[in-house]
Structure formats: C-alpha cells, structure tokens
Amino acid sequence: MSKLTPMMKQYLDLKEKYKDCILFFRLGDFYEMFFDDAILASKELEITLTGRDCGLKERAPMCGVPYHSAENYIARLIERGYKVAIGEQVEEPSQSKGIVKREVVRVITPGTVIDSHMLDEKENNYIMSIYIDENGAGISFADVSTGELKTTEFIDDKYIDHLLDEIAKVNPKEIIINTLEFDKCNLKSEITRVSTPYIDVFDTWTFEKDYAIKKIKSHFNILGIEGFGIEDKHYVISSIGALFEYLEKTQKNSLLHINHISYYASEAFMILDKSTRRNLELTETMRGKKRKGSLLWALDKTNTAMGGRTLKKWVEEPLKDVHEIQLRLDAVEELKDAMLIREDLKDLLKNVYDLERLVVRVSYGNANARDLIALKLSLKALPKIKELLDSFNGTKLKKILNNIDLVEEVKELIEKSIMDEPPVTIKEGGIIKKGYHSELDELREIVTNSKEWIANLESNEKNNTGIKSLKIGFNKVFGYYLEVTKSNLNLVPEHYIRKQTLANAERYITPELKEAEAKILGAEDKIIELEYQIFVNVREKIKRYTKKIQDTATAIASLDALVSFAEVSDRFGYTKPKVNHELLIAIENGRHPVVERTMNADMFIGNDTYLDGEENRFSIITGPNMAGKSTYMRQVALIVLMAQIGCFVPADNATIGIVDRIFTRVGASDDLAQGQSTFMVEMSELANILNNATKNSLIILDEIGRGTSTYDGLSIAWAVVEHISSKEILGARTLFATHYHELTELEGLLEGVKNYCISVKEMNDDIIFLRRIIRGSADQSYGIQVAKLAGVRDEVIHRAKKILIQLEENDLNHKTIKDKVEKDTVQEEIAVVCEDQISLFNNNNQMIVEELRKIDILDITPMEAMNYLYKLVKIAQNRGV
Structure with missing residues (x-):
C-alpha cells in the first residue's frame, strides 16, 4: 500500500468500505473503476478496459464512463443485480490541499432506485425487509421513489407459505433478511422460486427489537410507536428497523418522504399464489412475459403513471371487504354513467405528471428546475378536477375530492420563481425569473x-x-x-x-x-x-409540503384507476356485479376479458356459470382439446377477481360470493431449474391446493393426473374429486376439466357434483367447436380430429384411426367405473378395482379373451361354468398371468 499513489490509496480506502459494490470513482468528467471492478464493469457494460499507473509494478486495470451519461451505465448494472457506490468529490479543487477529498455519497441498489429513467413508470420498485425465526415472520417493503411503506406479519403454522405468497405478490427487486440459515426450509431457493430479487443477509443486530424501536422513533421523531398500531407486533418492528438502517446506510440522504407506516392484515385481501398469478396471466403473459395479453393490459386505461401503479396493485390485491368493494363499484358506476365528465377528467389527468416521484426527488434534493415546472403544471390541473368531482355524490369519489389538496402555495412559489422553460442543469444559470430576487x-x-x-x-x-x-x-x-x-x-x-x-x-x-x-x-x-442558491432555497420550501402532495397524489392515483375501470366497462360492455358473502357464483353470458379483446372478426361466445356451496359446488367439464375448456375456467376466475377489485365484469349479469383464494392448476410444464418433471410440478401445485383451500375458495383444475399412467392418473383424479366435493372435508366451489370420461359417472354418486361439456358439431371426420358449455358429458375426446386440425400428417391420422378401432374391438371386458364401485359404500370409500381389469396391451391375455368369446353364457349349466373357470385359471397359470 505504501507504494500506491495518493489517488489510488484514496480509491482503495473507499472500496474497502463498500466491498459488495462497484465503486464509481469521480475523476474530472469521468467515473472511473479500477482493478476487479474495472474488469467486471468492462464486460457487463461492453466498454474498453485500459490501465493506469498506480505506483505498483503493474498498471491497474481501469475503465470509465462520462459522468453526464453515467445514469445509463448504472441502470444497466442495477438491472443485472449489482450495487453501485457513487464516490464524488466533496470539496472544490481550488480549496483543497493535496488530493481532492472524495466520499461515497450514495449506494444505488436494485431496490433503492429513484431516477425516473431507470424505473418503469407504471410499476413500483420495492425493497423488502424480512425478519424470520422458527415461530413466524414479518415483512416491511418500501418504494423509495414514492415514499410508500407497508408492513405485515405471519405467526401461524403456515407462516412460510404466507410469506412466499406475499413475496410473489409484492415482487420486490431487493430483499434484506436477518438469516438464510433456516432449518424448516431452504428459504433462499424457495424465495427465488416465486420471485427474482437481489437477496442480502443484513446485519443481524439491526433486527433486534429494542434497536428497531429506537430507529423507528428516531426516523419519525416521535416518543412512542403506539400511533402506528404495531407496538405488539415484534416481527413487524424488527423488519422496519432493519429497513430504515439499510436505507440510511445506502441513501445517505433524508428519508422524510417515507412519513407513514401502513400496517395491513394479509387476510384482508384475496390470496393468490405464484401459480395462480401465472396461470391467470394477471400482469404478464405466460409466454414471453409480456404485458400485452394480460388482465392488467386489458384493464389499464390510466392516464397517469401513479394511476397505473395503483391499478396494478388493485389487480394484485383483490379485496375481501364487501363494503369497500361496493364503494369502488359505485364509483365506477357513477363515472361510467357520466361519459362527458369522464372525458374531461381523462383530459385533465393527462396533464398531471408523476407527483409521487416528483415530490420524492424534491425531498432527496435532486429535483431540477424542469421537475418543478412539471409539479406546477400538475397542480394547475387540480382545481378543475375538484370542480368536476364535486358533481358526484358517491362516498368514494367524495373522499377522493376531499383528499385532493390544491397546494396553492407551492404552485404560486414555482410560478413566481422558476422560468417556464428552464435548462436541464441547475448550475449554469437561466432558471430564476426576473423580479423574484x-x-x-x-x-x-x-x-x-x-x-x-x-x-x-x-x-x-x-x-x-x-x-x-x-x-x-x-x-x-x-x-x-x-x-x-x-x-x-x-x-x-x-x-x-x-x-x-x-x-x-x-x-x-x-x-x-x-x-x-x-x-x-x-x-x-x-x-x-446566486441562481443555484435561490433554486435550492425554493426546493427546500417545497419540501415542507411533501406530505400534502403525497396525499394528493394518492387521491389522484385512485381516481385515475377508477376512471380506467369505468372506461373499459363502458367501452367493452361490462356490467356491475352483485357482491356478497354467500357461496354463490352465478354468471350469465360471461366472457374472457382478454381473449375477447384479442379476437379479430370472430365473436366471443359467452357462457353461463353456476356454482354454490350445495348441489352445484363441483362442475366436471369434459370435451376435446382446443374446444375452450381452459378459456372458460380462466374467465370464471378472472370475472370473480375483477368483481373483487371493484371493476365491472364481462357478463350480462353476475353475482359473486366473496372468494378468499383462487387456486389454479392449469396446463403442464417441466420445472427444469428445480429438477422437477411435469407430473411432479402438477402434483406439487395440487398439494398446495388441497393443503390450503377452504370452502370459500374457488378452485380451477385442468387435467389432473395426465402426467402418469392411465390408472394412476384416474385414481388420483377420482380421489381429488371426492376430497374437494365433500362438504365434510372441503366443499369448495370448483371447476374441474378432464379427459377421464369415467369421472362423469360421479354425478349422482357424489353430492354437489354436476357434469358439463363443451358442445361440438361433427361433420364427417371433422369437428366444429361451438364453444358452448352445456349440461351433460362428452361421449368421446375427439383426440384424432383435434390432431388433424393441428396439422398432424395424414398418414399418422389414418394409422391412429386403425389403431383406435382395433383397441376398441379388443376392449371386450370394459366396464364403467360405476360398475366397479361398491354402491353401498360410495359415501365412505370409492375404490376402483383396477387390478381386476384385463390390460388391453398384454398379449398373454389373448387366449383367455378367445376362450371367453366361445362361451354362450345363456346356454351353460353351473357345472359347465365351473369347468370353464378351471380351464381359464390353468391357461392363466401356464402363461404367467
């Protein structure tokens, strides 16, 4: 170290304090990186790796980026999961003696980004803090770019499952946690199974309750934490304290814009696990991970960035409170019916910039003059918005009206002080109006x-x-x-x-x-x-109004989301659902909100649904592939979800009994990363459903048991129908699509089970899908016809038909499942006697089959029957059957 140049020694001293970061070291007009950081950054950023004399025998590897474009390079590193420490000059070269003093002024991590060009304007960027032990877990998550902070805890026997479901919902970009050495589960791999955050084990002492309480009181400058309603929530307190410690350590700036703790009970929202979110394509498609084609895409007609973020949160957090759902639905109804006012509101909302993130940049001290002009223009739209809202009478819209603060002082201050078209930089003049100073x-x-x-x-x-x-x-x-x-x-x-x-x-x-x-x-x-000093002073004055502007932004975001719901409801013919706590789901002429939008000239065929907690709680749906079973089941789930987020639904009429969870087991795919086959994935998802569903849940099951042998799969599917349909065991409302036609015979044997099928029209060797769900069961799967429609070669189709005929002719001992069931024990235990059925594919049985064909059972005596039986046993023994 003694041979190093003073500048390189300064660099290494800083790097020692931030070993887990790539250090951007300011030298003149460039940020430079050295040694391992330089080698890494040159590869990730595809920039030239050079060298610099450092006092050692070998030159230090070096690469750099211009400071004025550094944000683009930092964004690329953050996207790849790295942390970046910004080392700046903290004194003027003219005033320094020797080398200019440098310090790390901020650490940018995946969860602490605030720069607008590095963020998706319609998505939150959350950092989550987790405190966990063998008895429970608490989480706190914040969006540093908006000031939002939410927290909850889980202390029941399924707290790990609840934790993972919440991580899947929040989808944080970064997680800090007290430990990953947890005996009950491989926590890191479980977390990465449901989300893809940067995970870091943070200093354990920061999670200690006493220290966390001090941290919370210090941040909010309060004497006690009782006002937040978390004083008895140990896991919550610990997670919040560590989060504040981490943010202060990395941001090195005021966090006063995080001015409220919002505690929520997870049971207040419908629970949606990762499989359900994926299968229903709530915010992105399964293929391609694209926004277009998702439910969010279909519903999002918001006009502001913060409205888009709010709508996304609503989609991800369906409500269970009927009163709150009704308030949203009533607001949507008012806005839908007032088309002219809604159009005016949309035009005004287009003039409102991202108030949440603008005020955070003001609070951070990195807002420029153009940010202040955007703030002023946004505030100018508020009086007219309030005037239009005053014409509504609903509780929800009145509350929004009352929560919009015009913040006239801020608008007037900016109007008087800042040029209407200022430059981007704030240190070159030309930003303060004449007459202000x-x-x-x-x-x-x-x-x-x-x-x-x-x-x-x-x-x-x-x-x-x-x-x-x-x-x-x-x-x-x-x-x-x-x-x-x-x-x-x-x-x-x-x-x-x-x-x-x-x-x-x-x-x-x-x-x-x-x-x-x-x-x-x-x-x-x-x-x-002087202009710079005046601007900073103006910015500091605006900072005092942070809370008012944030509250106004929240109100505007909610309004924008409700206007979006009203817009899509009006444009696409959605209807207001009736929502209650009964177990009835009754949908008349329901449609899939996404599929109907992506169809071209074809008209979407609507279908009815009736599920209750009694005679119609379990629907078995049969029919060929491609006929629309999966689309139908998904649309039912989406209509229920849409009703519980307070949106109108694509149906002529709908009554929705509140659902606590939606479970889906749809489609099949290997999870190669986890080393799991299609069938294993299917069974894991099924296990999750059976372990966590309640009678208030909605279950969507598609093709259970198809990944194994026929008898194994049929047995599993049968047992699943029994388990879920039984009121004594579960009794959840369920849609169950299957190709096991034998299961349709359960209607009449199991209470609450009803058969439905997709109607199909046959024309010669072809079929036409009518897309209608009707009562009854399908008599065949039409697999060969579907294969033909899919473009399978003609010679394969012809050969398949011949094999099918041969198999059907040989299957002389076929019995219906109902015949194999002891009818007097149906309600106790239904057993399929698979062992007694002759395999169609076992050549050893062919002689037995031929002997059976010779028997005229109407013209033999009991003694002859005994002789025949003895002969067949001998044949079987000789052939090892």
Missing part, C-alpha cells in the same frame, strides 16, 4: 449594461483609431481583448498592450477593458452561484 436582478442589470458598454467601447475604438475591422472578443483564457488584423497594425495606439499574436492578427488589452471585464465576469459568476 432583487440582488439577482441587480447583477443581471450590471451584466446587461456592461455588455452594452463593451459594444459602445468597440464602436468608439473603431472611430478613434480608424481601424474599421477592429473587434472586441472574449475567451476563457485571456478574457476580453481587442483584435486587430496585421494589415492595420500601423494604426494601433501606443496605450494598447499586446497580449497574443495570431497568424493574421494581434490581440491587445487596455486598462479600461480589463476593468469592465472584472465587473462583467464577477457579476456573471455571482449570478450563476
């Missing part, structure tokens, strides 16, 4: 007059010397000068002092010119410095 106006007057004086001086010198080409110029090296071409040097007065010789001219100065220069340049420097 008297000293600044005086300095500007000096500069203006001085420049006029310079122009007059040039004119006078031309006249006095007779040099018509003489001109007064300026550069940063010599200041102001008089320039005379060489052809006129004989006319230069004696009092001119030569300053510089050029190829075709000479440059001179005079005492009078230097005196004017001092006044002008001094005033210009003072103007730039």
Whole structure:
C-alpha cells in the first residue's frame, strides 16, 4: 500500500468500505473503476478496459464512463443485480490541499432506485425487509421513489407459505433478511422460486427489537410507536428497523418522504399464489412475459403513471371487504354513467405528471428546475378536477375530492420563481425569473449594461483609431481583448498592450477593458452561484409540503384507476356485479376479458356459470382439446377477481360470493431449474391446493393426473374429486376439466357434483367447436380430429384411426367405473378395482379373451361354468398371468 499513489490509496480506502459494490470513482468528467471492478464493469457494460499507473509494478486495470451519461451505465448494472457506490468529490479543487477529498455519497441498489429513467413508470420498485425465526415472520417493503411503506406479519403454522405468497405478490427487486440459515426450509431457493430479487443477509443486530424501536422513533421523531398500531407486533418492528438502517446506510440522504407506516392484515385481501398469478396471466403473459395479453393490459386505461401503479396493485390485491368493494363499484358506476365528465377528467389527468416521484426527488434534493415546472403544471390541473368531482355524490369519489389538496402555495412559489422553460442543469444559470430576487436582478442589470458598454467601447475604438475591422472578443483564457488584423497594425495606439499574436492578427488589452471585464465576469459568476442558491432555497420550501402532495397524489392515483375501470366497462360492455358473502357464483353470458379483446372478426361466445356451496359446488367439464375448456375456467376466475377489485365484469349479469383464494392448476410444464418433471410440478401445485383451500375458495383444475399412467392418473383424479366435493372435508366451489370420461359417472354418486361439456358439431371426420358449455358429458375426446386440425400428417391420422378401432374391438371386458364401485359404500370409500381389469396391451391375455368369446353364457349349466373357470385359471397359470 505504501507504494500506491495518493489517488489510488484514496480509491482503495473507499472500496474497502463498500466491498459488495462497484465503486464509481469521480475523476474530472469521468467515473472511473479500477482493478476487479474495472474488469467486471468492462464486460457487463461492453466498454474498453485500459490501465493506469498506480505506483505498483503493474498498471491497474481501469475503465470509465462520462459522468453526464453515467445514469445509463448504472441502470444497466442495477438491472443485472449489482450495487453501485457513487464516490464524488466533496470539496472544490481550488480549496483543497493535496488530493481532492472524495466520499461515497450514495449506494444505488436494485431496490433503492429513484431516477425516473431507470424505473418503469407504471410499476413500483420495492425493497423488502424480512425478519424470520422458527415461530413466524414479518415483512416491511418500501418504494423509495414514492415514499410508500407497508408492513405485515405471519405467526401461524403456515407462516412460510404466507410469506412466499406475499413475496410473489409484492415482487420486490431487493430483499434484506436477518438469516438464510433456516432449518424448516431452504428459504433462499424457495424465495427465488416465486420471485427474482437481489437477496442480502443484513446485519443481524439491526433486527433486534429494542434497536428497531429506537430507529423507528428516531426516523419519525416521535416518543412512542403506539400511533402506528404495531407496538405488539415484534416481527413487524424488527423488519422496519432493519429497513430504515439499510436505507440510511445506502441513501445517505433524508428519508422524510417515507412519513407513514401502513400496517395491513394479509387476510384482508384475496390470496393468490405464484401459480395462480401465472396461470391467470394477471400482469404478464405466460409466454414471453409480456404485458400485452394480460388482465392488467386489458384493464389499464390510466392516464397517469401513479394511476397505473395503483391499478396494478388493485389487480394484485383483490379485496375481501364487501363494503369497500361496493364503494369502488359505485364509483365506477357513477363515472361510467357520466361519459362527458369522464372525458374531461381523462383530459385533465393527462396533464398531471408523476407527483409521487416528483415530490420524492424534491425531498432527496435532486429535483431540477424542469421537475418543478412539471409539479406546477400538475397542480394547475387540480382545481378543475375538484370542480368536476364535486358533481358526484358517491362516498368514494367524495373522499377522493376531499383528499385532493390544491397546494396553492407551492404552485404560486414555482410560478413566481422558476422560468417556464428552464435548462436541464441547475448550475449554469437561466432558471430564476426576473423580479423574484432583487440582488439577482441587480447583477443581471450590471451584466446587461456592461455588455452594452463593451459594444459602445468597440464602436468608439473603431472611430478613434480608424481601424474599421477592429473587434472586441472574449475567451476563457485571456478574457476580453481587442483584435486587430496585421494589415492595420500601423494604426494601433501606443496605450494598447499586446497580449497574443495570431497568424493574421494581434490581440491587445487596455486598462479600461480589463476593468469592465472584472465587473462583467464577477457579476456573471455571482449570478450563476446566486441562481443555484435561490433554486435550492425554493426546493427546500417545497419540501415542507411533501406530505400534502403525497396525499394528493394518492387521491389522484385512485381516481385515475377508477376512471380506467369505468372506461373499459363502458367501452367493452361490462356490467356491475352483485357482491356478497354467500357461496354463490352465478354468471350469465360471461366472457374472457382478454381473449375477447384479442379476437379479430370472430365473436366471443359467452357462457353461463353456476356454482354454490350445495348441489352445484363441483362442475366436471369434459370435451376435446382446443374446444375452450381452459378459456372458460380462466374467465370464471378472472370475472370473480375483477368483481373483487371493484371493476365491472364481462357478463350480462353476475353475482359473486366473496372468494378468499383462487387456486389454479392449469396446463403442464417441466420445472427444469428445480429438477422437477411435469407430473411432479402438477402434483406439487395440487398439494398446495388441497393443503390450503377452504370452502370459500374457488378452485380451477385442468387435467389432473395426465402426467402418469392411465390408472394412476384416474385414481388420483377420482380421489381429488371426492376430497374437494365433500362438504365434510372441503366443499369448495370448483371447476374441474378432464379427459377421464369415467369421472362423469360421479354425478349422482357424489353430492354437489354436476357434469358439463363443451358442445361440438361433427361433420364427417371433422369437428366444429361451438364453444358452448352445456349440461351433460362428452361421449368421446375427439383426440384424432383435434390432431388433424393441428396439422398432424395424414398418414399418422389414418394409422391412429386403425389403431383406435382395433383397441376398441379388443376392449371386450370394459366396464364403467360405476360398475366397479361398491354402491353401498360410495359415501365412505370409492375404490376402483383396477387390478381386476384385463390390460388391453398384454398379449398373454389373448387366449383367455378367445376362450371367453366361445362361451354362450345363456346356454351353460353351473357345472359347465365351473369347468370353464378351471380351464381359464390353468391357461392363466401356464402363461404367467
């Protein structure tokens, strides 16, 4: 270390404190990286790796990026999961003795990004803190870019499952946690199974309850935490305390914009696990992970970034409180019916910028003048918005109206102080209006007059010397000068002092010119410095209104989301659902909200649904592939979800009994990363459903048991129907699609089970899907016809038909499942006697089959029957059957 240059020693001292970060070290107009950071960054950012003398024998690997474009490079590193420490000069070079002092002024991590160009404007960027032990877990998550902070805890026997469901919902970009060494589960792999955050084990002592309480009280400058309603919630307190410690350590800035703790009970919302979110494509499609084609895409007609974020949260957090759902539905109804007012509101909302993130940049001290103008323009739209809202009578819209603060003081302050079209930078002047600050106006007057004086001086010198080409110029090296071409040097007065010789001219100065220069340049420097000071002062004044602006932003975001619901409801013919706590789900002519939007000329075929907790709680749906079973089941789940987020639904009529959870087991896919087959994934999802569903849940099951042998799969599917349909065991409302036609015989055997099928029209060897769900069961799967529609080669289709005929002819001992069931024990235990069925594919049984064909059972005596039986047993023994 003693051989290192002073600058490199300074770099390594900083790097030692931030070992887990890539250090951006400010040198002039560049951020430089050295040693391992340079090697890593050069690969990730695809920039040239060079070297620099550092005092050692070998040059230090080095790469760098211009400071004015550093944000783009930082964003790329953050996207790849790295942390970046910003090492800045913290003193002016002119005032330093020796090397300029540098310090890390901020650590940017995946969960602490606030720069707008690094964020998706319609998505929150959450960092989550988890405190967990063998008895429970608490989580706190914040969006540093908006100031939102929410928290909850789980202390029942399924707290790990609840924790994982909440992580799947929040989808944080970064997680800090007290430990990953947890005996009951491999927590890190479980977390990464449901989300893809940057995970870091943070200092354990920061999670200690006493320290956490001190941290919370210090942050909010309060004497006690009782006002937040968390005083008896140990896990919550610990997670919040560690989160504040981490944010202070990384942000090194005021966090006063995080001014409220919002505790919520997870049971207040419908629970949706990762499989359900994926299968229903709530915010992104299963294929391609795209927004287009998701439910969010279908519902989002918001006009503001914060409205888009709010709508996304609503989609991810369906409500269970009927009263709150009804308030949203009533608001949507009012907005839907008032089309002209809604159009005016949409136009006004388009003029509202992202107030949440604007005010955070103000609070952080990195808002520029253009941010303040955006804030002013947003506030200008508020009076008209309030005026339009005043025409509504509903509770929800009245509450929004009352929560919108016009913040007139801020609007007037910006109007008086900031230029209407200011530059991007705030340290080069040109941002403060004339008349706002008297000293600044005086300095500007000096500069203006001085420049006029310079122009007059040039004119006078031309006249006095007779040099018509003489001109007064300026550069940063010599200041102001008089320039005379060489052809006129004989006319230069004696009092001119030569300053510089050029190829075709000479440059001179005079005492009078230097005196004017001092006044002008001094005033210009003072103007730039003073404008910056005035701007910072204006920004600090606005900072005092942070809470009011945040509350207003929340109200505007809710309004925007409700307007969006009203817009899609009106445009696409949605209807207001009736929501209650009964177990009835009755949908008339329901449609899939996404599929109907993506269809071209074809009209979507609507279908009815009737599920209750009694005679119609379990629907078995049969029919060929591609006929629409999965679409139908998904649309039922989406209609229920839409009703519980307070949106109108795509149906003629709908009554929705509140659902506590939606479970889906749809489709099949291997999870190669986890080393699990299709069948294992299917069974894991099924286990989750059976372990967590209640009678108030909605279960969507598609093709249970298809990943194993016929008898194994059929047995599993049968047992699942029994378990879920039984009121004594579960009795949940369920849609169950299957190709096991034998299961349709359970209607009449199991209470609450009803058969439905997709109607199909046959034309010769082809089929037409009618897309209608009707009572009854399908008599065949039409698999070969579907294969033909899918484009399977003709020779394969023809061969499949022949094999099918042969198999059907050989299956002489086929019995219905109902025949294999002991009818008097149906309600206790239903057993499929698979062992007794002759395999169609076992050649050893062919002789037995042929002997059975010879028997005329109507024309044999009991003794002859015994002889036949003895003969068949001998044949079986000889063939090892």
